[in-house]
Amino acid sequence: MQKWSKHPAAAIKVAFVLFDQFSNMCLANCLEPMRAANTLAHQRVFDWSFLTLDGAAVHTSSGLPILPQGQLKDLEFVDYLFVLSSYQHHLHDDAKTRKALRNAAGQCKVMIGLDTAPWLMAAAELLEGRRATIHWDVLESFAEKFLSVDSVRHRVVKDGNRITCAGAMASFDLTRQIIQSHLGNSMVLDIDALMLRDDPFPALQNTQSQRAGTPLQRALAVMQNNIERPLTLSQITQKIACPPKTLERQFKAQLGASPGQAYRHIRLSVARQLVESTSLTMAEIALRCGYESQSALSRAFKRRFSASPSQIAQLGRAAIAQSHDKFF
Structure with a gap:
């Protein structure tokens, strides 16, 4: 696994x-x-x-x-x-x-x-x-x-x-x-999003069956396109024409995570990017990432990153200042 x-x-x-x-x-x-x-x-x-x-x-x-x-x-x-x-x-x-x-x-x-x-x-x-x-x-x-x-x-x-x-x-x-082997699937999922890759988890060798996209690939694409209004597992499986049990097995076998865990990871990665690189309020970020309230996002954020959004924002500003001092 x-x-x-x-x-x-x-x-x-x-x-x-x-x-x-x-x-x-x-x-x-x-x-x-x-x-x-x-x-x-x-x-x-x-x-x-x-x-x-x-x-x-x-x-x-x-x-x-x-x-x-x-x-x-x-x-x-x-x-x-x-x-x-x-x-x-x-x-x-x-x-x-x-x-x-x-x-x-x-x-x-x-x-x-x-x-x-x-x-x-x-x-x-x-x-x-x-x-x-x-x-x-x-x-x-x-x-x-x-x-x-x-x-x-x-x-x-x-x-x-x-x-x-x-x-x-x-x-x-x-x-x-190589990154996947050392850091796991959650990291390459974030890298795919950063590099704007629209075929998550491709195989290294080409085959006819892979070109159409596996249910897992299609499900991840649906998740990435539905951040602000998260879909239920039933809605996702309807969109990709795959039974829920089959999709859950594929996620566990190929990613080592459930569909829900992967979906939360994607949404929280977007939230962190917004915290670090925009001036949006936490309420606005929560809305954009599909959380019902700022406090719900903050709790999930802290569980994932072991730091509050405000702490992450401060670290980001400090890193920018340090980079500015280095080059200027």
Whole structure:
């Protein structure tokens, strides 16, 4: 059964090793969900650093210069090492890169190859006898060159402590699943809302049955579209044409929470966002989030966040002031 929420004992260490002409979208689709998780958790759950092979600056494929924090040979042990190359990957495939990646593989729990980086990993013999994918533009040539790798046309492939990812959009799905494994389904539900994702809890692999949306996905979408006037479970199941018992089983099995618990979570997440980022009164926020009174919202808010709305608002103002002082 899935976990609704989890609380890591320590920060999850992440490193990105970047090769010149890498896709900025690939990096952003990994980094922004982690940043969002830190913001929503109000602590640094994911702690990341940027490296290059020699510590020198690199440029994205769109010309954006990136100054790393160090070189790959100085990598300290991390939970996840993301290797990212995109265009002109063949120019990076040399003895120096292969040796550096082989050494780095011993300094991480999981090594992840994004876009065309699986080519560099395979050249370093880090994918021997494993299933893997790569950006589909080079998949055919990848399969022809690395015969000991089981090459497949998938978005994301996991094999032991190696993960390969075919491109930018799949990078978001992969990172989202990593966040889910460490923080639970309640966190990714909030991230989906923050990133305006309209297909909550997608699978990594495409199938015909998934494209239509599962009852759980449809129910979550209905909940997110009915915040101010919450629906009953019966009304939700009528809208999505799913028996209540079936929906309850799916929520418990896939989210580790009941439909009611998930619905409250969604509404309270909206309430917190309004508390932190608007000047609305608590009475107005209560109304917008489907609570019959300000006191009802305050009680639910405090149970969820272990702080009153006014305390959260003060913390938000303090954070803004601190950020202003830092940059000005």
